Amino acid sequence: MTQKPPTIAYRLDPRSGVAPYRQLVEQVRRALVSGLLREGDQLPSVRDVVTQITINPNTVHRAYRELEYLGIAEGRAGLGTFITAHPSAALRSSERGSIEKELKDRIVEARDSGMSEEQISELIALAYRQNGDVRK
Amino acid sequence: MIDGTDVLETVNLGKRYRRTWGLQDCSLTIPKGRVAALVGPNGAGKSTLLRMAAGLDHPSVGTLRVLGESPNSGNGNLKTRVGYLDQERPIYKSFRVAEMLRFGENNNPNWNMRVAEEHLAQLEIPLRSRINNLSGGQQAQVALTLCLAKEPELLLLDEPAAALDPVAREDLLRILMRQVADCESSVVLSTHALGDVAAICDYVIVLAHSRVVLSNDTEYVLESHRILSAVHDGNLLPPPGVSIINNQSSARGQSILVRVELPIDDAQWHVERPSLEEIVLAYLRSGSPGARDRRSPDDDGSGE
Numbered sequence: 001m002t003q004k005p006p007t008i009a010y011r012l013d014p015r016s017g018v019a020p021y022r023q024l025v026e027q028v029r030r031a032l033v034s035g036l037l038r039e040g041d042q043l044p045s046v047r048d049v050v051t052q053i054t055i056n057p058n059t060v061h062r063a064y065r066e067l068e069y070l071g072i073a074e075g076r077a078g079l080g081t082f083i084t085a086h087p088s089a090a091l092r093s094s095e096r097g098s099i100e101k102e103l104k105d106r107i108v109e110a111r112d113s114g115m116s117e118e119q120i121s122e123l124i125a126l127a128y129r130q131n132g133d134v135r136k
Numbered sequence: 137m138i139d140g141t142d143v144l145e146t147v148n149l150g151k152r153y154r155r156t157w158g159l160q161d162c163s164l165t166i167p168k169g170r171v172a173a174l175v176g177p178n179g180a181g182k183s184t185l186l187r188m189a190a191g192l193d194h195p196s197v198g199t200l201r202v203l204g205e206s207p208n209s210g211n212g213n214l215k216t217r218v219g220y221l222d223q224e225r226p227i228y229k230s231f232r233v234a235e236m237l238r239f240g241e242n243n244n245p246n247w248n249m250r251v252a253e254e255h256l257a258q259l260e261i262p263l264r265s266r267i268n269n270l271s272g273g274q275q276a277q278v279a280l281t282l283c284l285a286k287e288p289e290l291l292l293l294d295e296p297a298a299a300l301d302p303v304a305r306e307d308l309l310r311i312l313m314r315q316v317a318d319c320e321s322s323v324v325l326s327t328h329a330l331g332d333v334a335a336i337c338d339y340v341i342v343l344a345h346s347r348v349v350l351s352n353d354t355e356y357v358l359e360s361h362r363i364l365s366a367v368h369d370g371n372l373l374p375p376p377g378v379s380i381i382n383n384q385s386s387a388r389g390q391s392i393l394v395r396v397e398l399p400i401d402d403a404q405w406h407v408e409r410p411s412l413e414e415i416v417l418a419y420l421r422s423g424s425p426g427a428r429d430r431r432s433p434d435d436d437g438s439g440e
Contacts, residue, residue, distance in 0.1 A: 012335055014331045014332075014333075014334030014335040014412070014413070015331070015334070015411045016411060017358060017408070017410050017411050017412075017414075018358075018409065019354070019355045019358050020334070020335070021355070046317055047314070047317050047318070050310065050314050050316075051310065051314065054306055054309045054310050054313065054332075054335050054336060055313065055335060055336065056171050056313060056316070056336045056338050057313060057316050057317035058169065058170070058171070058316075058338050059338065062355075
């Protein structure tokens with residue numbers, strides 16, 4: 001088999017307060033939502049990732065274990081880690097559409113009432129943090 | 137534990153030079169399989185600790201176990217299981233790279249020539265070059281390659297990437313990470329580059345004033361620290377159950393970096409996640425022993 005380009009190219013932001021393995025998990029999730037990754041795709045092997053970016057192999061293992069736990073991927077012995085279909089892993093498109101519309105309407109409303117883009121983003125970030133900080 | 141799940145274990149370890157302590161009251165454990173960063177200002181004891189672990193210096197007080205053994209017992213076996221590299225790279229400047237490799241092969245029973253040649257090919261360092269004619273970065277890479285070809289279980293690296301340009305440093309760290317992936321080596325490295333710590337290390341030890349002020353999994357460190365800020369012109373009391381590591385307050389507001397045990401649910405405070413760099417800096421600035429404990433205290437980890 002010839003060398004194929006990786007299905008996903010990870011990035012790591014060492015200045016983020018988000019643990020590196022979570023950054024990888026998030027990137028896989030986003031790639032699923034955007035269609036960059038699909039069911040049956042093979043994720044790059046730990047060794048390939050370590051060759052591409054400066055990252056601890058344990059971090060990649062940890063991320064893949066987490067993806068398995070979340071039902072997004074599965075490890076197949078001797079073959080690698082593959083994306084599995086899971087409706088809850090990626091938002092269903094109908095659901096996504098309605099959330100998008102709702103958000104848009106609210107943002108237009110906020111803008112019409114005189115809020116700046118910055119103020120609106122700040123408000124969203126704040127609401128997100130207040131509800132999103134408590135995990136598990 | 138007896139089965140040697142810790143690669144490095146120290147209890148009240150200290151090293152006294154004539155008048156001053158190079159390291160004091162150092163108690164820590166580094167589990168197997170980690171890439172651990174040793175961070176601290178110059179003179180904090182990082183090199184002293186690494187040298188003692190490599191068996192090059194003798195502790196003045198306390199105990200030290202490396203891969204479950206004492207490095208000072210005259211045990212030659214440990215020498216082949218541990219790779220040590222410091223700024224004074226053990227390479228002969230007049231040698232060619234290939235000659236250095238052969239020298240290494242003759243002196244190490246577990247020498248893996250294939251690994252060495254692969255790394256050097258990757259780095260585009262020709263085997264026939266004289267060490268003298270290589271750049272500083274390339275010399276550092278050759279020295280690390282020689283260290284890795286021994287395929288040690290534990291690598292002790294004293295500022296392996298210091299004084300390298302960004303690309304050379306990245307190449308060096310990737311080769312190190314590949315070794316970790318292939319051989320499951322454990323690594324303890326000292327560094328001043330906090331960005332590297334966040335990228336490649338999964339365990340962090342902060343030394344300040346010759347003492348350990350933080351020692352834990354980076355993931356746990358990230359999850360257990362928060363920056364709290366509030367607009368307040370008095371002295372707002374921090375939420376219960378947090379310990380303040382660093383306080384940066386202005387006339388009208390407070391900003392504190394804290395260690396937390398539980399999620400913070402206090403509307404008066406705005407909660408943010410600090411980066412690993414911010415956390416380490418806060419500990420370096422405060423220099424106070426705060427989070428020395430590990431998540432789950434080992435039930436008497438001694439195992440005689």
